[in-house]
Amino acid sequence: MYELYSHPNSTYSKRVHIYLKFRNLEYETIHVALDKLENRKKPFLAINPYGKVPVLRDHEFVLSESSAIIRYLEEKHGFDNPLFPEDLQKRAILNQMINQCESEFCFPGSVIYFAKKFVPEENWEPKRMKDSSKRIGRHFDVLETILSKEQYLFGNQFGILEILYAPFIENVGMMDSKVPNSVEEWITRVMEEPAVKQVLKS
Ligand SMILES: N[C@@H](CCC(=O)N[C@@H](CS)C(=O)NCC(=O)O)C(=O)O
Numbered sequence: 001m002y003e004l005y006s007h008p009n010s011t012y013s014k015r016v017h018i019y020l021k022f023r024n025l026e027y028e029t030i031h032v033a034l035d036k037l038e039n040r041k042k043p044f045l046a047i048n049p050y051g052k053v054p055v056l057r058d059h060e061f062v063l064s065e066s067s068a069i070i071r072y073l074e075e076k077h078g079f080d081n082p083l084f085p086e087d088l089q090k091r092a093i094l095n096q097m098i099n100q101c102e103s104e105f106c107f108p109g110s111v112i113y114f115a116k117k118f119v120p121e122e123n124w125e126p127k128r129m130k131d132s133s134k135r136i137g138r139h140f141d142v143l144e145t146i147l148s149k150e151q152y153l154f155g156n157q158f159g160i161l162e163i164l165y166a167p168f169i170e171n172v173g174m175m176d177s178k179v180p181n182s183v184e185e186w187i188t189r190v191m192e193e194p195a196v197k198q199v200l201k202s
Pocket of ligand 1 (some may be wrong): 053
């Protein structure tokens, strides 16, 4: 059985939980106490020298990075309805969108999320946070060009991108960015997906 090193508040770990539930794959969760800095101690650093969750263990094989884990499982199982298309150029566009999800949304989003959740307001960096909100706004404008015509971001069905975005769009209200209607409606749709609901509402 797979083992997933995780913490209940970890957005990146939630992606993998959502994927595993979406695919009905059996796994065991191994709690890593980030709050007690267990991730910075030797036993965990031997598993991931960067000290981050999630990490997947598949017998002797150990893998970190949420999107790499999902991709590994997807390729390993060869499902009838694969989330990564066969076509080289379609797959390249999907990979481009995955990278843009990380760089144009999750990264600036984390700047705001981390400050608002863990830093006293007097120590916030307002310019950095404002720039991050603007960057997210620009990203949403790009998503809107797709979502004004389609229900989902790729191939018009719930897929890898929704799984990667889900734990982050849950906190969209915090980002102080303008959310276009079609993006707002997409967020609602994603939040209603059973695997997403199961993980994020728990
Ligand atoms: N790029 C990584 C990011 C993982 C990450 O930042 N995990 C956070 C929790 S959400 C973590 O373990 N932080 C602990 C630390 O940096 O000390 C992924 O996609 O898995």
